[in-house]
Structure formats: structure tokens, C-alpha cells
Amino acid sequence: METLLLWLFYISSFYAFIPGIISRLFGYRVFRKGTGGQEFALTFDDGPDPQYTPRLLDLLNKHGAKATFFVVGSHAEKHPELIRRMHAEGHLIGIHNYIHKSNWLMRPSTVRKQIERTQDIIYGITGERSTYYRPPWGIVNLFDFSKRRQVKIVLWSAMFGDWRKKLGAERLTEKMLARLNPGEVMLLHDCGMTLGADPEAPEYMLSALERTLEEAGIRGLRSIRVDDMIKAAEKSPLSRMSFGRRLLVGVWLIWERCFHHMFRLRTVTPNLPFLHYRLREYQGKTVTLDRGMALNKGDRIIEIHVDNRQLFEFGMQSRSAAQLAIRIIRRMDRDLPVLAGIVARDESLAEAKALYGVSMINRGPEKFGFAVKDLPEGLFARLTKFYLRILLSVIHPAGGARLKERSEALVPKIIAMPVSQLLDTYGQRCAGTKLRKHQDAAAVLEDDLTDEELPGAHAH
Incomplete structure (x- = not known):
């Protein structure tokens, strides 16, 4: 009887459950x-x-x-x-x-x-x-x-x-x-x-x-x-994606959802997700920020993450790295003022020392007020670089070919901004002056981008 039930389980899995999972996830x-x-x-x-x-x-x-x-x-x-x-x-x-x-x-x-x-x-x-x-x-x-x-x-x-x-x-x-x-x-x-x-x-x-x-x-x-x-x-490029790459994307997006659940990330704009954040203690080596401020181990930070599903979709919709970067710039330009408003209304967030993230970039975030610092050598840096290389191969319009070009530039870096600077720069965007100033900075960056420079691609 047990053998019969086991065979029925195998048959039903092959006939129904496995096809259902494959179609739903991938x-x-x-x-x-x-x-x-x-x-x-x-x-x-x-x-x-x-x-x-x-x-x-x-x-x-x-x-x-x-x-x-x-x-x-x-x-x-x-x-x-x-x-x-x-x-x-x-x-x-x-x-x-x-x-x-x-x-x-x-x-x-x-x-x-x-x-x-x-x-x-x-x-x-x-x-x-x-x-x-x-x-x-x-x-x-x-x-x-x-x-x-x-x-x-x-x-x-x-x-x-x-x-x-x-x-x-x-x-x-x-x-x-x-x-x-x-x-x-x-x-x-x-x-x-x-x-x-x-x-x-x-x-x-x-x-x-x-x-x-x-x-x-x-x-x-x-x-x-x-x-x-x-x-x-x-x-679209998605229709020409191989099954192997589709499988990679599917597994990667499942991990994305698990990560958000495990670390209880909150979303800046839930209706159109792009930036996620969480409050935690900084555990790395001391980093010098702008305004003469230093970020030390134990300081409370607001850790930010870019939505990887959105990055993937941006990559599928973009014909070049420059176009992908412009899409990311526009979303950052929209979400940062919203995040500033959230921080201003939440006492626990407002008391954090800095906004912090890790990104594989050459230039770009400094236009938004971030300090860009090298990630200290070590296991975390190596694992982060490995993860971001996979991520970039998935979202970049050129796919894995991008990793073969100027691979020495593909290094993860710390991006950080004092929370006080976030509130000063973005807290009054609706006033008009700083809005226009920041739009001009974004326009300069758009003109300055080439296919070798990709802001974004944030790590978990």
C-alpha cells in the first residue's frame, strides 16, 4: 500500500505539481x-x-x-x-x-x-x-x-x-x-x-x-x-532570453522576496517600488562622510536597497546602459524626497547618522549628495562583488558580455550621506529652488553617461 501511495505521489508530482511550479515561477x-x-x-x-x-x-x-x-x-x-x-x-x-x-x-x-x-x-x-x-x-x-x-x-x-x-x-x-x-x-x-x-x-x-x-x-x-x-x-529582449537565463532570473527574484521578508525592508513608494530601506547598526570599518562626519561601528544607519525586479525590468526596457542609467536617475530623483519626508516624520529614522548602501558604480550617486567610498577588502567585499556581477549580467542590456569589458571597473563601493544632509537637500524639494538645482544635476549626469558607467545595481 505504501509503495502504491509513493508511486501515486511521483506520478501526481510529474503530472501536476512540477509543471505548475515551473510555469508559475519561471x-x-x-x-x-x-x-x-x-x-x-x-x-x-x-x-x-x-x-x-x-x-x-x-x-x-x-x-x-x-x-x-x-x-x-x-x-x-x-x-x-x-x-x-x-x-x-x-x-x-x-x-x-x-x-x-x-x-x-x-x-x-x-x-x-x-x-x-x-x-x-x-x-x-x-x-x-x-x-x-x-x-x-x-x-x-x-x-x-x-x-x-x-x-x-x-x-x-x-x-x-x-x-x-x-x-x-x-x-x-x-x-x-x-x-x-x-x-x-x-x-x-x-x-x-x-x-x-x-x-x-x-x-x-x-x-x-x-x-x-x-x-x-x-x-x-x-x-x-x-x-x-x-x-x-x-x-522585447525578454522574449529572446534563454531558458537558462530565465531560470537564473526566476531564482534571483525568489531570493529577492525572501530577503525583503527576512530583513523586513520597508518601501519608500509602495505603489511603484524602487527604493527599500531598513534601520540597523553599522558593522563595518570607520568611513569619513561629508560635513566632517565619520561613520563608526555601532552607529545607527538607514540602509537602502534598490528594487532588483525594477532594475531587471528597466534593463529589459533599455537599449543601452546610458538609457538604463537615466531610468535609474529619474527614479532616484523621485524617491529621495519621499524618503526624506518619511525620515522627517519618524523620530527613530531621523536620529540615524547616515543613509548607507553598497553599489557597483563608477560615478553617479555623488550627483545626489552621496559620498562614494571604497569597500574595505575582505570576505564581504568579495561576496558582494560576486553577487553584483551576477546581478549586472542579468539587468544590463548587454548581458554577460558587459562583464568581459572593463571588468576592473566593476567593483562595489559604499555610498553614504548624513541624514542631516538628506533632510536639508530633499526635505524642502517642493519649495522649488532645490528642485530645480537637483534637476539640473540630473540633466548633467544624463549627458555625461556612457555605456561604461552604470549607477545603480545595489547589493543586498
Whole structure:
């Protein structure tokens, strides 16, 4: 009996669990997220629903937004008028099986019939065959990968739990706004009749979505169909990335999330993360800062980290190191005044001696007021250099080739700034004078950058 159970475990792992992990973590043979631009994708599962889908379509039309509907075939069969309206109003219609049942619980032939039956229903209503597929709950099995020539599997990058009414419109809005970024593929539901969902939940989703679309308009973001996002992504460097490099990026980003959790990093701008920070005691050798100040072992510092996921995305969107550097400069220029405001309002942060980080740079941070110092030789310096070289090979537009050029310049350095200087320089940015002064400094740096100089690439 134990042998039989063991074999069942092996088979189920090979058939279901391992493919699911590979697709979720590394995006293998599935589409999960777009890149760059000012576009994001709204996707809706489980419909159409006669009560909520018409209101959703009205809302999308009001804001000029396009979306992708992954419809359940049996629901589409009952409400063909809603499928016709989706199609007529320019939305993409995808497949979500004929019934909402996990692919792990069906044989490969049954899954194929579910897809084909739903595909035939969509074709019979719209005259077009759908080639985009989202398995229920996003659960893929081993044989789903073999359908690549017939359908494109689409998962998501942002899920909010909007099928539960206890989440409420306010909390759902907060979660959606926190993930309102270019390239995001948002998962929402326009039907609450699925097992485990609350029938009234789409009411709260519609309220949160309206506020999200209003904010998207303010930020200059727009919702597009998944197929348009895929076409744009296929033109990006990410689409040409080898599976080995994708694996490296996936593992690296998992480590990033673990690091943030372990060390309880806080984020300067949670809605669009770039700078993270934590308060701790300095443990290194004495470092001389500006204003005649020295940083000694035991002094309290605000340690800063650049968001590596953002660095990776910037790298994928940039055609050169100079363009990548300019993106980083602009984000630093935006986040440092916000950080100054946070520090000014938090007594424990304001009492810290310095803002501190480690970065692989040649020049750049000094334009923002940081002192740039050599990292003392030792095990920490060697490990940091090794880590940052891997990081740079991932985010740099030239990839690993960058490491072969001027490798002697790729050394980690300390960047530090007295907290008093942070507050003086950035605390009054809204006053105008210092804002213009700092913008001029950033402009000089942009003009001065070459492909051999890359500010950023901060270590953990």
C-alpha cells in the first residue's frame, strides 16, 4: 500500500505539481507579464454573468479600456448576447474550459475536449476562433504544455482575491492600485458563481475597478488586450532570453522576496517600488562622510536597497546602459524626497547618522549628495562583488558580455550621506529652488553617461 501511495505521489508530482511550479515561477511556456510602455492588461475569469458582465462592459467603455475575458464555455453558451457584445466592443475572448474544473482532476483528453468545445462555442457566436487559454485556477498539467501550437496559455502577474466579498471595495482598491504598473496582467472575476466564490463579490470588484481606471487615467496608463501585450512583449529582449537565463532570473527574484521578508525592508513608494530601506547598526570599518562626519561601528544607519525586479525590468526596457542609467536617475530623483519626508516624520529614522548602501558604480550617486567610498577588502567585499556581477549580467542590456569589458571597473563601493544632509537637500524639494538645482544635476549626469558607467545595481 505504501509503495502504491509513493508511486501515486511521483506520478501526481510529474503530472501536476512540477509543471505548475515551473510555469508559475519561471513563466515556462506561459505568458504572465508584459514589459515596458504605459499599458497594463485587465483580464476577467469565470463569466459571462448576466448581472455583472453588462455593467463591467459599460465601465470599460466609459474609460476607453480594452480587456480580455476568459469565459467558461457553459456560461457563454447560455449568454451568447454577452459574447457578441464583448467581441463587438473590441475585447479579446479567451477560453476557461467548458466547466470550471481543475486540469489536475481531468485526463489530458478531457481537458482537450473542454478547450475545443468552448472554442467551438466562441466561434459559433463571433465567427472567430480563440487561441488564448487560461486553465481554471491557473493550474496547468504536464500535457498542457503540448497545446502550445493550438492555444497560448495566459496566467497573470497580479491576483487580488476579489472572489471574496469580505475583502471589501476599499481593501480591494488598495491592492489594485498597489499593482497598477506597466506590464501587469491583472486577474479579476466578473462572475461569483464558481465554487468557493461569493455571488456578490463582483459588486465590490466593479467599485474597485472604477477607481483603479480613474487612477490609471491620471497616471497615463491604459488597459489593453492580452494579445496586444503579447505582441509587444515578443519584440522585447525578454522574449529572446534563454531558458537558462530565465531560470537564473526566476531564482534571483525568489531570493529577492525572501530577503525583503527576512530583513523586513520597508518601501519608500509602495505603489511603484524602487527604493527599500531598513534601520540597523553599522558593522563595518570607520568611513569619513561629508560635513566632517565619520561613520563608526555601532552607529545607527538607514540602509537602502534598490528594487532588483525594477532594475531587471528597466534593463529589459533599455537599449543601452546610458538609457538604463537615466531610468535609474529619474527614479532616484523621485524617491529621495519621499524618503526624506518619511525620515522627517519618524523620530527613530531621523536620529540615524547616515543613509548607507553598497553599489557597483563608477560615478553617479555623488550627483545626489552621496559620498562614494571604497569597500574595505575582505570576505564581504568579495561576496558582494560576486553577487553584483551576477546581478549586472542579468539587468544590463548587454548581458554577460558587459562583464568581459572593463571588468576592473566593476567593483562595489559604499555610498553614504548624513541624514542631516538628506533632510536639508530633499526635505524642502517642493519649495522649488532645490528642485530645480537637483534637476539640473540630473540633466548633467544624463549627458555625461556612457555605456561604461552604470549607477545603480545595489547589493543586498
